[in-house]
Amino acid sequence: MSEQIARQTVDYIIGNGLVPGTRLPVEAELGRTLGVGRNTLREALRLLEAWGVIEIRQGRNGGAIVRHPDPSDLRGPLTVQLLFDGATLDDVLEIRLMLEPETAYLAAQKMSEDEVADLEASVTRLRTGGNASHDAFIQENRYFHSAIARHTGNIVLRSVIESIEAVFDGTAQGVSYSSRRRGAVADAHARIAKAIQLGDPDKAREEMRAHLLEAGSYWTRNRSLMEKRLNWPD
Structure with a gap:
């Protein structure tokens, strides 16, 4: 009742x-x-x-x-589900490779000039402030991916992507980013933002996929890390 x-x-x-x-x-x-x-x-x-x-x-x-429910509200239930099912960082990378390139594809078709400017501002913050602390870098990295999802125009896709971003990005499994690696991420974000700004969905999809594969390659240098069960996110 x-x-x-x-x-x-x-x-x-x-x-x-x-x-x-x-x-x-x-x-x-x-x-x-x-x-x-x-x-x-x-x-x-x-x-x-x-x-x-x-x-x-x-x-x-x-x-x-x-209040308006937010995708991050799914953080707790989704985390528990994945913990009980024994999900790994490999599982997260696979689903991100399936969804996020298509998210960038849609965003390149639909984002306004102001929304693209927001992405470009995120890249600037990543370059200038991302080295201030590891946490600042992680937060800005999450913001960039979430911003693309928000501007696809597809509510379901946005909720799924933002829920995944809110739960796991590798940091809880011990992934850390050196200054050099942070610069590489900022460069990848800049290429994605440029493709979206040009309204080139195929290029945006390609750049996002390359970015995720590069991240996956960085993670998989430690195979045990990829096979380790997911943990509670920060």
Whole structure:
């Protein structure tokens, strides 16, 4: 029953056009609207919070606040699934090689000038700030790939790619990047951004595939690393 009510609440939020930051009606009013008791409603709200649909805030101005679910909300469930199934870095590389070149292909067809400028700015940050710390490099690297996924125009593809990016990029398995390697990644990103900027989907696909294969080659220098089971990401 609580899951049923959670689904009805999602329909209520979408049907009424409630934007992120909107406070849902107080429990008594929402319960009357949905025709459900207090305990069942509270269980449903906990489910919605786990799904990333709402945020429960405490205090005078608290309550159930609408939020927009993000692909990173899948991080926990996806991580657990992969851990139980014994997935490896090899598995992650295979799926990225299947999806991300096509993501770049679509992006080259659809990205606006402003969106391409955002990619180019990411490349600049990678070159100028990526060496500040390993963490800064990793975050910027993730941002670049996620930005391409966001601008494909395909919601399903974007969610899948961003979920994978949010979970595993090799760092939890011990992959690290020297200054020289960080420069090579920045160069690869620049080539991908250039192909997208030129509106050349085939070239964008080719450059993304080459980038991932290069990364895979870097990872596979340590075969045991590739075959090691995935770990909890940072």
